[in-house]
Amino acid sequence: xxxxxxxxxxxxxxxxxxxxxxxxxxxxxxxxxxxxxxxxxxxxxxxxxxxxxxxxxxxxxxxxxxxxxxxxxxxxxxxxxxxxxxxxxxxxxxxxxxxxxxxxxxxxxxxxxxxxxxxxxxxxxxxxxxxxxxxxxxxxxxxxxxxxxxxxxxxxxxxxxxxxx
Amino acid sequence: xxxxxxxxxxxxxxxxxxxxxxxxxxxxxxxxxxxxxxxxxxxxxxxxxxxxxxxxxxxxxxxxxxxxxxxxxxxxxxxxxxxxxxxxxxxxxxxxxxxxxxxxxxxxxxxxxxxxxxxxxxxxxxxxxxxxxxxxxxxxxxxxxxxxxxxxxxxxxxxxxxxxxxxxxxxxxxxxxxxxxxxxxxxxxxxxxxxxxxxxxxxxxxxxxxxxxxxxxxxxxxxxxxxxxxxxxxxxxxxxxxxxxxxxxxxxxxxxxxxxxxxxxxxxxxxxxxxxxxxxxxxxxxxxxxxxxxxxxxxxxxxxxxxxxxxxxxxxxxxxxxxx
Numbered sequence: 001x002x003x004x005x006x007x008x009x010x011x012x013x014x015x016x017x018x019x020x021x022x023x024x025x026x027x028x029x030x031x032x033x034x035x036x037x038x039x040x041x042x043x044x045x046x047x048x049x050x051x052x053x054x055x056x057x058x059x060x061x062x063x064x065x066x067x068x069x070x071x072x073x074x075x076x077x078x079x080x081x082x083x084x085x086x087x088x089x090x091x092x093x094x095x096x097x098x099x100x101x102x103x104x105x106x107x108x109x110x111x112x113x114x115x116x117x118x119x120x121x122x123x124x125x126x127x128x129x130x131x132x133x134x135x136x137x138x139x140x141x142x143x144x145x146x147x148x149x150x151x152x153x154x155x156x157x158x159x160x161x162x163x164x165x
Numbered sequence: 166x167x168x169x170x171x172x173x174x175x176x177x178x179x180x181x182x183x184x185x186x187x188x189x190x191x192x193x194x195x196x197x198x199x200x201x202x203x204x205x206x207x208x209x210x211x212x213x214x215x216x217x218x219x220x221x222x223x224x225x226x227x228x229x230x231x232x233x234x235x236x237x238x239x240x241x242x243x244x245x246x247x248x249x250x251x252x253x254x255x256x257x258x259x260x261x262x263x264x265x266x267x268x269x270x271x272x273x274x275x276x277x278x279x280x281x282x283x284x285x286x287x288x289x290x291x292x293x294x295x296x297x298x299x300x301x302x303x304x305x306x307x308x309x310x311x312x313x314x315x316x317x318x319x320x321x322x323x324x325x326x327x328x329x330x331x332x333x334x335x336x337x338x339x340x341x342x343x344x345x346x347x348x349x350x351x352x353x354x355x356x357x358x359x360x361x362x363x364x365x366x367x368x369x370x371x372x373x374x375x376x377x378x379x380x381x382x383x384x385x386x387x388x389x390x391x392x393x394x395x396x397x398x399x400x401x402x403x404x405x406x407x408x409x410x411x412x413x414x415x416x417x418x419x420x421x422x423x424x425x426x427x428x429x430x431x432x433x434x435x436x437x438x439x440x441x442x443x444x445x446x447x448x449x450x451x452x453x454x455x456x457x458x459x460x461x462x463x464x465x466x467x468x469x470x471x472x473x474x475x476x477x478x479x480x481x482x483x484x485x486x487x488x489x
Contacts, residue, residue, distance in 0.1 A: 026484035033480055034473065036361070041368035045393065048369065054392035058453070061384030068372065068381075145362060152358040 004088040017086040025086070032079040036151075038072025040144045043111055047137040050118065050129060063119040073108075096157050100150035107143035110136050171228030171420070178222040182262060183305045185215045186298045193294065206276070209269040210440065212294055216266020217436035221429050223259040224412065226252065228420040233311070247311050249334035254304035256336045256413075261300055263405060265293040267398065273443045274394060340413035353414065356407040363407065364476065366400025369393060371472045378448070378457040378465035387451040391442070424486035428478035435471040438464060 007013060016024050042065050049057050084091045091097050114136050118124055193208025195201070230248055239245055268290050272282045310317045343352050374390050376382065412419050419425040441464050442448055448461045457465070 022481075022484065026481065030477065030480045033361075033364075033476060037365060037368040037476065038372065040365040041372050044365060045369040045373045045396075048393065048396055053396060054389060057389040057392060058384055061382040061453075062373075064382040064384075065373065065376065068376065144365070148361050148365065149358050152361050153354060155357075156354045 004092045007085050007088040010085070012082075013086040013088070016082055028079050028082050031075055032083060035072040035075030035079060036148065039069050039076060040072075040148065042066070042069040042072070043107070044141060044144060046114065046118075047140050050114070050133055050137040058125050059118055060122075060125055066115075066119075069111075090158065091154070094154065094157065096150050096154055100147055100154070103143050103147035103150060107140060107147060110140040110143060114140060170232060171225045171426075172232035174221065175225035175229035178218065178225060179305065179308060181218050182215055182222055182258070182301045183298075185211065185218070186262075186294070186301060189215060190294060190298055193291075206273070209272050209290065210444070212269035212290065213266045213273070213436075213440060216262050216269070217433055219259050219262045219266075220432060223255060224419070224425075224429055226255055227412075227416040231420060242314055243311060246333070247307060247317075249337070251304060251307040251311060252337075253335045254300065254307050258297060258300035258304045259409075261293065261297040265290065265297045267402065268293060270398065270439070270443070271395075274391075277388075277443065277449065278392065336413055339410070340416070343410045343414035353411075356410050359403050360407040360411075363400040363403030367397050367404065368472065369400070370397030371468055374442075375465035375468045378451065378461055380456070383455075384453050386453050386455075387448055387457075391449075418482070418486075422482060422486035424478045424481045428475055428482075431471050431474045431478065435468065435475065438468050438471060 008017075016028060019025070045065075046059075046062055048054070049059060049062065084097070114133060117130055117133050117136070121127075189208055189211035192204055192211060196204030196206075196208055230252075233239065233243060234245065234248070239248075268286060272286050272290055275282050275286065306316075341347060342349060343356065345353060370393055373382075373393060374387070377385050377390055378387065445461075445464075447458050448464070451457050451461065
């Protein structure tokens, strides 16, 4: 709790939270939303293709879009950290926040497994996809939906874990 | 005359759905009579465009009401009951027009994909367009009666002013439920969550198609990428439904919110942008490893700009505008 309080009271946290300037909280949250769109849209687009949408769409060139995906991911890692800092005494004691982190971690694991099985295979557009990739694609979509849901609900649910101290 | 306000915009736009639909139906059925595929296609394009323009038409309605009846006080010859009836009919016809626009777009997409529109979709679009026209004509007639006692039914000529007219009607009831006034608190957060999921689905298409046209992942052909478009349209539909629910629940947050007006203007432009990709042939001939023509690149860059802009104005509703 002391740590959370310190985090929340650093000069930077206070500025993000309380500055009336549009570049403070509104812009951090805006970048968090745009980062989500970049990261989830590219990942979900690949998943939809694996699941059979747009069957004539070649998979291998889609690997070129991974930098956009990671750009979105790291934008959100940074803006997400800022958003937690400026409200640490609430967010760090909120079960919903940890659920979101678990969903994101699992989404990244699923993504890496898909990348290994699909994009590191030079024959990917010539041979049928291994069956378990479709399961991974479904799981990946599920994890992203879970992460978005938990993230959005952070605006509505207060701390669920009892505050220590 | 004072400077233009949103009531002016509503009075101008409200002629589009009725007159526009009349013209669109003539063109569409003219296509069937003359067996002209291109005429039918023009009809579909018009249905889609009316669906797009129905957005500002519907949303400016609440603003017009607020100009006419500020602080819920209507002039003596204006019966609030007629406004409520008009609002409900407008909502129903708005929903039907959006569905008609969606299936008209789907027909144009099928035409691109297999150069043939599925039989069921012809039937569906025909039925939907007739139903939309009928309902929107009723909504327009009711809207006319708000300010024109001379066209009211004899029974409605001298309507008594009732106190609780503000909270009657279907549109207001849906709004009250979504806002949580009836004790169901989770609907608004649930709609917000779906709004974000829809946003991601929409961005699948925005990013994949438009980044390809701008030169990333050039190994993909436009035709194969555009097969993904229904995913984006479903995303847009989710956001339109949840967005209208927000509007119904808290119209006061939106009608006089400049960020919301900008958002709607950008959505209309994005609709025209989608139409550009449906209709212009040169984009469809962009094969694997081809460089897209300059005009296509401009359209692709505008699409990214427009959708990020829509996201931006939506996000800024509470920060720059007066929402929440």
